[in-house]
Amino acid sequence: MTGLGYAVDAVAVWLSGSPAPGWIAVTVAVLLVWVAPLLAIIFPVAALGQIVERKVAAAIQRRHGPNSASLEGPLRFGFRVLLCFLPRATQDRAFQRFLKLPVVRSLLPILQKLGIGQLAADGIKMLGKEDIVPRGADGAVFRLAPYLALTGAFLPFCVVPFAHHLVMLEVSVGALYVIAVSGVTVLALLMAGWGSGNKFSMLGGMRAVAQLVSYEIPVGLAVAGVVLWSGTMDLHAIVAQQYRPGVFTFVGWNLVQSPFLAMLAGVFFLAGLAECQRTPFDMAEAESELVSGFNTEYSGLRWGMFALAEYTEMLLIGALFATLFLGGYQSPIGEQWIVGLHPLLATLLHLGIFAVKFLASLFLMVWIRWTLPRYRVDQVMRLCWLTLVPICLVAVFGLAVQLVLAGGTEAGTAYGRLAALPRPALGVLGHLLGWAVPVLLLGVLVRIARRRHGGMHPALRQLTGGGS
Amino acid sequence: MILSWLNDVTEGLQSFFTGMRTTGKFLVENLRDEGGAKAVTRQYPLHAAEVVGERQRGHLHNKADICIVCHACDTACPVDCFKMDGERDGNNKMRASRFDIDLSKCIYCGLCVRACPTDSLSMTADFQMDPRLDGERYLFRRNSSQLDVHLDAADVGRLQQLSRLPREQLSPADREWLDARIDVRGQHLIGMYGLGYFTPEEKAQADAEREAKKKAKDAAAAAAKAKAAAEAKTKAEAPSAGGPG
Ligand code: SF4
Numbered sequence: 278m279t280g281l282g283y284a285v286d287a288v289a290v291w292l293s294g295s296p297a298p299g300w301i302a303v304t305v306a307v308l309l310v311w312v313a314p315l316l317a318i319i320f321p322v323a324a325l326g327q328i329v330e331r332k333v334a335a336a337i338q339r340r341h342g343p344n345s346a347s348l349e350g351p352l353r354f355g356f357r358v359l360l361c362f363l364p365r366a367t368q369d370r371a372f373q374r375f376l377k378l379p380v381v382r383s384l385l386p387i388l389q390k391l392g393i394g395q396l397a398a399d400g401i402k403m404l405g406k407e408d409i410v411p412r413g414a415d416g417a418v419f420r421l422a423p424y425l426a427l428t429g430a431f432l433p434f435c436v437v438p439f440a441h442h443l444v445m446l447e448v449s450v451g452a453l454y455v456i457a458v459s460g461v462t463v464l465a466l467l468m469a470g471w472g473s474g475n476k477f478s479m480l481g482g483m484r485a486v487a488q489l490v491s492y493e494i495p496v497g498l499a500v501a502g503v504v505l506w507s508g509t510m511d512l513h514a515i516v517a518q519q520y521r522p523g524v525f526t527f528v529g530w531n532l533v534q535s536p537f538l539a540m541l542a543g544v545f546f547l548a549g550l551a552e553c554q555r556t557p558f559d560m561a562e563a564e565s566e567l568v569s570g571f572n573t574e575y576s577g578l579r580w581g582m583f584a585l586a587e588y589t590e591m592l593l594i595g596a597l598f599a600t601l602f603l604g605g606y607q608s609p610i611g612e613q614w615i616v617g618l619h620p621l622l623a624t625l626l627h628l629g630i631f632a633v634k635f636l637a638s639l640f641l642m643v644w645i646r647w648t649l650p651r652y653r654v655d656q657v658m659r660l661c662w663l664t665l666v667p668i669c670l671v672a673v674f675g676l677a678v679q680l681v682l683a684g685g686t687e688a689g690t691a692y693g694r695l696a697a698l699p700r701p702a703l704g705v706l707g708h709l710l711g712w713a714v715p716v717l718l719l720g721v722l723v724r725i726a727r728r729r730h731g732g733m734h735p736a737l738r739q740l741t742g743g744g745s
Numbered sequence: 746m747i748l749s750w751l752n753d754v755t756e757g758l759q760s761f762f763t764g765m766r767t768t769g770k771f772l773v774e775n776l777r778d779e780g781g782a783k784a785v786t787r788q789y790p791l792h793a794a795e796v797v798g799e800r801q802r803g804h805l806h807n808k809a810d811i812c813i814v815c816h817a818c819d820t821a822c823p824v825d826c827f828k829m830d831g832e833r834d835g836n837n838k839m840r841a842s843r844f845d846i847d848l849s850k851c852i853y854c855g856l857c858v859r860a861c862p863t864d865s866l867s868m869t870a871d872f873q874m875d876p877r878l879d880g881e882r883y884l885f886r887r888n889s890s891q892l893d894v895h896l897d898a899a900d901v902g903r904l905q906q907l908s909r910l911p912r913e914q915l916s917p918a919d920r921e922w923l924d925a926r927i928d929v930r931g932q933h934l935i936g937m938y939g940l941g942y943f944t945p946e947e948k949a950q951a952d953a954e955r956e957a958k959k960k961a962k963d964a965a966a967a968a969a970k971a972k973a974a975a976e977a978k979t980k981a982e983a984p985s986a987g988g989p990g
């Protein structure tokens with residue numbers, strides 16, 4: 278066994294037919310099991326994220342969004358390429374046949390309305406654009422930055438469990454690895470800002486670094502809380518620990534395990550939003566102040582890489598959120614039957630469930646983006662240091678108190694092929710009290726705070742239609 | 746201090762959820778209604794443009810019978826859109842015998858309208874340039890401005906019919922008739938849009954000029970080529986002549 282993860286081992290053994298596969302088999306297995314899913318899942322989904330974004334934005338703003346770009350052109354091109362060994366007339370005839378298929382005929386307009394064609398159009402446009410490097414730019418740094426941004430966005434996916442049998446790497450310090458590797462993005466943004474040789478880009482890059490470094494802290498604390506609770510840093514083990522046998526699997530999810538974990542979940546999501554530089558935290562781009570921030574000078578494919586990196590990071594935050602707080606790829610009900618199915622079937626089901634979970638958070642991020650205006654740069658920092666970090670500290674402290682009160686651990690449940698992990702011995706009563714006491718306390722505190730410090734600002738009250 | 750902080754956080758959360766509810770409502774409403782009847786955007790060529798602003802600055806329109814050919818609009822226009830001629834009528838009043846507005850140059854700034862002393866020049870709400878979409882109104886305005894190519898109702902019908910067909914399907918006579926009224930792109934009326942000539946004669950002249958230019962260019966290129974070839978030949982011969990000897 279090579280220790281590169283269950284799936285890699287299995288494929289390598291299968292390829293070489295011996296229990297001790299050679300390095301060629303291992304390399305091929307890594308390509309098959311790690312790289313192929315990365316490219317096959319993340320890339321298209323991240324690209325699709327742009328369509329989701331545009332469509333949701335359009336709906337919120339009472340527009341139509343992209344709905345006119347036809348898929349016929351790209352398809353025809355595909356036919357030409359695929360059938361390039363045939364004469365032109367035959368190609369065209371085959372294409373006409375293809376268009377007349379009932380499935381195609383009914384599906385094409387729908388896809389066009391959903392704006393899928395726009396994806397092809399945008400991609401081709403981006404490919405065709407000139408790759409401009411400004412004269413004042415620091416060439417190598419400028420050229421390298423987009424690759425680094427994409428690397429920082431893609432690498433963390435290595436340890437994200439997509440399905441019970443589809444984990445690229447089961448590292449014992451998975452959570453730490455994710456936080457460490459995604460830090461590469463900071464460097465990429467700084468390089469882009471510096472290398473562009475442009476004041477606005479420089480400012481954007483600086484802001485990005487300040488913001489990312491600050492927001493690593495709430496993210497780190499939120500992850501630390503989960504790690505405290507689970508007693509492990511291995512992401513797959515964290516998922517396995519949230520497993521409960523029985524119909525209602527979701528009672529084991531970290532989100533409902535403890536109110537402090539729920540608080541951390543909220544903070545993690547917000548800080549994650551800031552980590553991927555999305556509105557309301559897009560200080561680095563801030564087109565009304567900084568033209569386009571760090572990617573002002575980029576064009577064509579390099580610009581596309583930054584865009585793709587942004588969407589990949591959104592996916593990453595969604596995937597991590599699901600993994601840490603929503604039971605990963607587990608189904609909310611009846612997980613024990615799914616994990617008992619044939620591995621292939623279980624993997625497909627898990628992938629579907631996971632996709633729903635992280636697409637939901639993608640949608641939420643888009644929704645937030647088109648709801649909230651951008652924060653001012655000092656407000657972003659204040660939100661981080663004076664609100665999110667204290668909340669995190671309180672939550673982690675509360676979590677620790679809860680664990681101490683639980684007085685030790687009990688044996689967990691073995692999950693699929695994973696061994697049982699100990700978990701906090703709270704019992705039903707402990708769980709109920711664990712929810713009731715903090716919620717009541719918080720409720721009373723908020724009451725007092727509202728009474729003492731008056732209601733809302735009058736303008737806000739008018740906007741929200743009353744409120745306390 | 747902690748209490749005021751808590752108050753701030755609660756307020757922040759509250760307004761956040763209010764905002765999310767508002768946009769969420771829009772989202773659901775807009776997604777639910779098929780065809781986007783709630784959507785503000787109109788899919789223009791597919792759906793007629795219904796909502797046009799009150800002060801829309803569309804095509805210019807000149808009531809030629811009260812225009813006094815004072816050239817005030819011409820002077821005011823920053824891009825020289827106007828070409829006009831006038832003559833005295835029976836009452837010794839100046840009237841336009843020709844009044845062309847090159848809409849391919851016009852930037853719809855409306856300065857000419859403000860300059861006009863008789864209020865004969867105005868901007869309409871109409872903005873369509875394609876006779877296939879809106880031929881009648883478009884051509885009518887052109888007619889009323891006393892242009893060189895006059896089109897009556899029958900002509901308008903014919904034009905609309907012909908411009909709908911692909912060029913290859915037209916008979917030579919039809920094609921010629923259409924060419925006299927439509928620019929090379931097969932879409933727009935001469936003089937109103939496109940290449941900037943106003944009458945068939947001017948179009949012919951411009952064509953001839955372009956042809957002459959092209960011929961001259963070709964000739965120059967051919968001459969240069971011949972010269973280069975000759976030079977190469979002499980060069981190739983020179984070393985062989987003064988070579989090993
Ligand atoms: S609207 Fe402006 S550009 Fe157009 S014709 Fe009048 S003055 Fe000239």
Ligand code: SF4
Pocket residue numbers: 807811812813814815816817818819860861862863864865866
């Ligand atoms: S300013 Fe008015 S009256 Fe004078 S030429 Fe122009 S349109 Fe005619």
